[in-house]
Amino acid sequence: xxxxxxxxxxxxxxxxxxxxxxxxxxxxxxxxxxxxxxxxxxxxxxxxxxxxxxxxxxxxxxxxxxxxxx
Numbered sequence: 001x002x003x004x005x006x007x008x009x010x011x012x013x014x015x016x017x018x019x020x021x022x023x024x025x026x027x028x029x030x031x032x033x034x035x036x037x038x039x040x041x042x043x044x045x046x047x048x049x050x051x052x053x054x055x056x057x058x059x060x061x062x063x064x065x066x067x068x069x070x
Contacts, residue, residue, distance in 0.1 A: 008036030023049070 008015035016035040023030060023045070030045030042049065056066050 018043070 014036050016033055019030075019032045019034065021030050021032075022028060028045055030049055031043040032040055032045075032049075033043055034040045
């Protein structure tokens, strides 16, 4: 997720992206829009979804990218 934020800052232009996923518990679709300033808007789905980012220990990371570490 960091890439759009970094690109927006480097280009000095606002960027946004949309995450389309689903609730792991009930399977309902969730759509979230996030911008360069890390503001977000729930476009579809529950208004207060429980979202988390897995912790990655960068000192011990041997995978080619953090995506592979998940």
